[in-house]
Amino acid sequence: MKYWMILKQSLKAIFANKGRSFLTVLGIIIGIGSVIALISMGNGVQASIDSQIKQLGTNTLTITAGGSRFSQATNQTSAKNSTQTAREGVVGTVSTLSENDLLSLSDTQKHPDLKYVDGAVSGTAIIDTTSGSLRVAVTGNSTSSFQISGMTVESGREYNQKDIDTKANVAVLGAQTYTDIYGTSDALGKEITIADAQYQVIGVLAHKDESGFQNYNEGIYIPYSAAFVSFKTSDFSAMRVESSNDKVVEAAKTDIVNTLLANHNITDPKLADFTVMSSKDLLSTVSSITSVLTSLLAGIAAISLVVGGIGIMNIMLVSVTERTREIGLRKAVGAKTSDILLQFIVEAIVLTLVGGISGIVLGYAIGLGATKVLGFTPIVTPRAILLAVGVSSAIGLVFGIYPAAKAARLNPIDALRYE
Amino acid sequence: MVRKDMKAISLKNITKIYKTGDENTVALDGIDLSIGKGEFVAIMGPSGSGKSSLMHIIGLLDTATKGEYCLDGQDVSKLSSAKQAEIRNTEIGFVFQQFNLLPRTTVLDNILLPTIYGNIENPDKKADQLAEEVGLGDKKHNKSNQLSGGQIQRVAVARALVMDPTIILADEPTGNLDSKTSVEIMHLFQEINKKGATVVLITHEEDIAKFASRIIHLRDGKIVEGK
Numbered sequence: 001m002k003y004w005m006i007l008k009q010s011l012k013a014i015f016a017n018k019g020r021s022f023l024t025v026l027g028i029i030i031g032i033g034s035v036i037a038l039i040s041m042g043n044g045v046q047a048s049i050d051s052q053i054k055q056l057g058t059n060t061l062t063i064t065a066g067g068s069r070f071s072q073a074t075n076q077t078s079a080k081n082s083t084q085t086a087r088e089g090v091v092g093t094v095s096t097l098s099e100n101d102l103l104s105l106s107d108t109q110k111h112p113d114l115k116y117v118d119g120a121v122s123g124t125a126i127i128d129t130t131s132g133s134l135r136v137a138v139t140g141n142s143t144s145s146f147q148i149s150g151m152t153v154e155s156g157r158e159y160n161q162k163d164i165d166t167k168a169n170v171a172v173l174g175a176q177t178y179t180d181i182y183g184t185s186d187a188l189g190k191e192i193t194i195a196d197a198q199y200q201v202i203g204v205l206a207h208k209d210e211s212g213f214q215n216y217n218e219g220i221y222i223p224y225s226a227a228f229v230s231f232k233t234s235d236f237s238a239m240r241v242e243s244s245n246d247k248v249v250e251a252a253k254t255d256i257v258n259t260l261l262a263n264h265n266i267t268d269p270k271l272a273d274f275t276v277m278s279s280k281d282l283l284s285t286v287s288s289i290t291s292v293l294t295s296l297l298a299g300i301a302a303i304s305l306v307v308g309g310i311g312i313m314n315i316m317l318v319s320v321t322e323r324t325r326e327i328g329l330r331k332a333v334g335a336k337t338s339d340i341l342l343q344f345i346v347e348a349i350v351l352t353l354v355g356g357i358s359g360i361v362l363g364y365a366i367g368l369g370a371t372k373v374l375g376f377t378p379i380v381t382p383r384a385i386l387l388a389v390g391v392s393s394a395i396g397l398v399f400g401i402y403p404a405a406k407a408a409r410l411n412p413i414d415a416l417r418y419e
Numbered sequence: 420m421v422r423k424d425m426k427a428i429s430l431k432n433i434t435k436i437y438k439t440g441d442e443n444t445v446a447l448d449g450i451d452l453s454i455g456k457g458e459f460v461a462i463m464g465p466s467g468s469g470k471s472s473l474m475h476i477i478g479l480l481d482t483a484t485k486g487e488y489c490l491d492g493q494d495v496s497k498l499s500s501a502k503q504a505e506i507r508n509t510e511i512g513f514v515f516q517q518f519n520l521l522p523r524t525t526v527l528d529n530i531l532l533p534t535i536y537g538n539i540e541n542p543d544k545k546a547d548q549l550a551e552e553v554g555l556g557d558k559k560h561n562k563s564n565q566l567s568g569g570q571i572q573r574v575a576v577a578r579a580l581v582m583d584p585t586i587i588l589a590d591e592p593t594g595n596l597d598s599k600t601s602v603e604i605m606h607l608f609q610e611i612n613k614k615g616a617t618v619v620l621i622t623h624e625e626d627i628a629k630f631a632s633r634i635i636h637l638r639d640g641k642i643v644e645g646k
Contacts, residue, residue: 005535016523326521332480333533333578334508336501412480416515 006339010346013319024315025355027308028395032359032388034301037366039387040378042294044367046287048376053283058246059115060148061253062282063239063260064275065096096273097236099228101263102142105241105256113252115244116144119236121227125194125220129181136177137219138194140227148242149208151216156188156203159223167225172203176217194220195230249278302391308355309395316348316403327407328415341408348400349393356392360385426492427586427617428454428477433486435472435640446472447483448640454619456585459612461620461628464637471590473637474621478511478588479503491585508537512579512616516591519575520563526550527559530577537582549577553607569600576607586617593627605630 014021102119105111121140126133145151146158159170171192178187187201199222208216228234243252256276257269264273277285320327327340360380367378435447446469454460464470475481476488479495488496495506507513512533520529527546534542550559553573563571572592579587589608593601601624609630612618620631628634636644 002535002538009535012524012528329515329519329521330532330536331504332478332507332513332515334504334536334582336504336536338501339536413475416480 002339003342006343007346007350010343010350013323013343013347014350017319020315021351024312025351025358027311028305028352028355028392029308029359029362031301031305031308032356032392033362033366034304035298035391036360036363036380036384036388037370037378038297038301039294039384040364040367040380041370041374041376042290042297043379043381043384044371044376046290046294047379049286049290050283053279053286057148057242058279059243059249060279061241061243061249061256062277063097063241063256064277065235065237066273066275096264097239097260098234098263099224099236101260102224102236102239104259104263105239106142106144111252111255111259113243113248113255114241116147116240116242118142118145118148118240119224120145120238120240121224121231121233121235122237123195123227123231125192127181127192130183131180134180136180138222138227139219140222140224140231142224144242145221145240148240149214149216151208151221152206153203154206156201158203159221164223164225167229168223169197169199169226169230170202170223171199172205172221173201174205174215174217174219174221175207176215177219178204192220194222197226197230199226249280253278305391305395309352309399312348312351312396313399313403315351316344316400317406319347320344320403320407323407324410324415324418327410328412328418331410331412332416337408340410341404344404344407345397345400348404349396352392352396352400353389356389359392360388363388425456426453426489427456427458428452428619429487429489429492430477431487431489433473433476433483433488435469435476435481436484445640447476450486450640450642452635452642454617456617457612457615458633459609459618459620459631461622461631461634462637463622463625463628463634465623468637469640470621470623470637472640474588474590474619477586477619478513479507504536508533509582510584510586512582512584512587514572514575514579514587514589514592516594519571520566520578522563524563525560526555526563526566526574529563529574530581532578533582539582542581545581546577549580550574553577567600568596569603572596572600572604573607576604576611580611580616584616586619587611589618589620591622592620593622593624598626601627 097119099119102117105114105117108114118141123138123140124135125138127136143159143161143164153172154175156172158172159168162168163170171194173181173187181187181192182190187204190201191198192201193199205216205221210217222230224236241252241256243249253276257272260274261267261269261272266272330340364378364380367380371377430450430452433447433450433452434445437444437446450473462470462473472481476483483496486496487494490506490510495503498506521532527543527550530546530549531542534546539545547559550556553576555570555573555577558566558570563574566574575592587608592608593604596604605627608618608620618631620628622628635642
């Protein structure tokens with residue numbers, strides 16, 4: 001009863017000074033609002049990246065040439081025991097994934113968990129189009145690339161194993177690339193020049209929605225064997241493997257590592273000259289980056305919360321001075337020191353809580369607004385809300401205690417006599 | 420029904436010394452005073468005579484430097500501030516000259532102020548009834564800044580009565596009022612006194628002091644007449 005009455009007194013005091021209370025709360029609204037907006041946008045970015053990684057397929061494993069930082073540094077010393085001497089030692093340009101690796105992993109008898117295996121060779125070509133020259137990405141792939149990427153041809157045909165075996169100069173165009181080069185006219189059978197070699201267009205891909213990391217609509221796809229010849233290389237820059245289901249991803253990863261280590265004559269896994277990453281690995285790497293960024297941004301926003309808290313303290317101090325005689329009167333009619341303390345603390349906490357809740361709404365609104373501009377959905381988690389409300393009431397308490405104690409300590413007659 | 424044999428207030432050798440820097444100012448110099456239950460006492464004196472200091476000590480708003488103070492037979496001079504606040508709430512009703520009411524607050528809410536810190540049954544009904552008694556039945560929901568000086572003092576009187584205290588302390592309650600309104604307020608105090616409450620009034624006006632049944636004169640911190 002008494003506490004309810006004191007709460008009512010606090011609310012009355014807040015409403016008696018609407019303008020000032022609003023300005024005080026504004027600091028907290030902006031502080032909490034920016035924390036919520038940044039956290040929700042951070043979460044939104046993370047979710048968006050997560051879903052894009054999942055679109056790559058949870059079964060997909062990516063093998064990149066070059067080992068971890070550690071193995072790069074130590075490869076030199078292990079070179080004696082390795083047949084790979086010529087290829088190693090140059091950081092960043094290590095190419096160790098050979099056709100042999102592709103063929104050995106493709107053996108479904110030995111590797112039942114690996115459903116599709118694809119090797120990729122990257123290059124570019126400058127193609128003359130109706131609107132001038134255009135640099136287009138050219139990728140040499142195995143036939144399984146079509147299955148892993150989910151690419152389908154709209155007209156013509158995919159290249160097949162025979163094309164790969166014969167190193168045939170045939171090309172399949174991405175939907176956008178086809179339009180860029182030929183407009184609406186027929187492309188099948190036409191010739192294009194890639195790295196000084198003539199390639200015949202045998203197919204055009206159906207349009208496929210972008211997945212953030214990969215845009216299959218732009219690009220030219222050729223058999224990897226032909227790409228080896230045209231780009232004068234014998235190594236894949238990366239390989240992709242799709243496991244037969246998502247339960248065997250880890251087993252598939254171990255299988256790949258062991259096979260490649262054996263192929264490369266490396267006994268110590270720490271010295272691996274390649275890196276195998278599953279979607280899950282990629283996910284956790286990206287997550288750790290985005291969560292660090294989110295924390296950083298939220299930390300910056302938290303500074304404005306502290307500034308808002310100081311604003312509350314300032315206003316409460318002004319309020320205590322202004323209401324000195326009111327405090328004296330309250331004490332004269334029987335308010336204890338603790339009652340006055342409670343009233344002013346409650347006042348500060350109510351101000352910050354109102355600010356905190358409005359801030360959550362504002363932050364969410366900012367996040368929603370950002371969605372329209374940035375193209376992802378902000379996610380407000382209960383944890384973020386709890387954090388914001390907790391922080392704001394803690395600020396109310398911390399910055400409210402000093403003014404409240406100052407008010408409560410006033411001697412009743414000094415307070416009544418105050419001019 | 421004045422019963423001088425039962426002491427509402429009993430002061431023995433009350434001394435109050437204010438320290439301002441190196442100088443000591445003696446505001447009250449060994450006051451001995453007894454006020455019986457149901458008495459209506461006026462304390463008079465020129466400014467600086469110590470009458471306000473005396474009232475603050477009687478009202479437990481301040482503590483004496485020396486001396487003994489018994490309220491209703493209980494020694495209250497050594498109580499904790501929380502305990503003193505409780506006594507101020509339940510036993511004493513204050514009416515001040517200035518800053519009597521909470522600003523921007525209705526008559527009823529002002530009357531209810533002491534009930535926040537105490538415990539009485541049905542405070543709303545009591546406040547309503549008191550507003551009627553002091554003649555503010557039609558102004559219950561007016562805010563304090565919409566009231567005249569006389570009305571403000573009526574609200575203050577009603578507030579002083581809401582906890583049913585045994586002692587009403589009034590510090591220059593008519594100081595800001597015209598003579599007609601002053602008389603009305605004093606009649607109010609007389610009525611309260613008739614109902615049994617001990618009333619201690621501080622004033623420097625002879626006309627106002629005449630409403631009391633006993634007048635005590637203070638000068639230089641000492642009682643010079645009316646002990």
